[in-house]
Amino acid sequence: MLGMSLATFTFLHVLISLIGIAAGVVAAVGWLKADPSRTSTAVFLAATILTSVTGFFFPAPKLLPSHIVGLISLAMLALATFAYFGRHLSSIWRPIFAITAVLSLYLNVFVLLIQSFLKIPLLTSWAPTQTEPAFLVVQGSALVVFIVLAILTTVRFRPTQLAAI
DSSP, rough: OOSSSSSHHHHHHHHHHHHHHHHHHHHHHHHHHTTTOOHHHHHHHHHHHHHHHHTTTTSSSOOHHHHHHHHHHHHHHOOOOOIISSTTTTTTTHHHHHHHHHHHHHHHHHHHHHHHHOHHHHHHHHHHTSSSSSHHHHHHHHHHHHHHHHHHHHHHOOSOOOGGG
């Protein structure tokens, strides 16, 4: 894969994903404070786009649910990036950015949780088929947290220095 072993490529993909999640959390805290968080937002957008794109390089015999999540994420990230850099969060682009950025972060966390339950033995033992209550509670809780975050970000994220972005 791109001149790398599958293990190396997987490690790089996961590392980029974790960087995107960490930057997204830092950026989201800023968004809640009406701070555009230029650096963390840019890192979040770039790393999350790269995460979705690299996901398509893994060998797969057919279209998988992960591909659909990746396509949805890329569509939302395109809107968020355009709203932030192309329209400088003006007018309707501010709530479009807030919603699409938070939902993109959620999708990255959603996949992280799925992979955690697949790869971490303790979590796998709690939810081997990912239909058990432990898995459903974790995913449901994450969904609720991100819905609340999307609403709060949409309401609170009103940066005062739009021209600086």
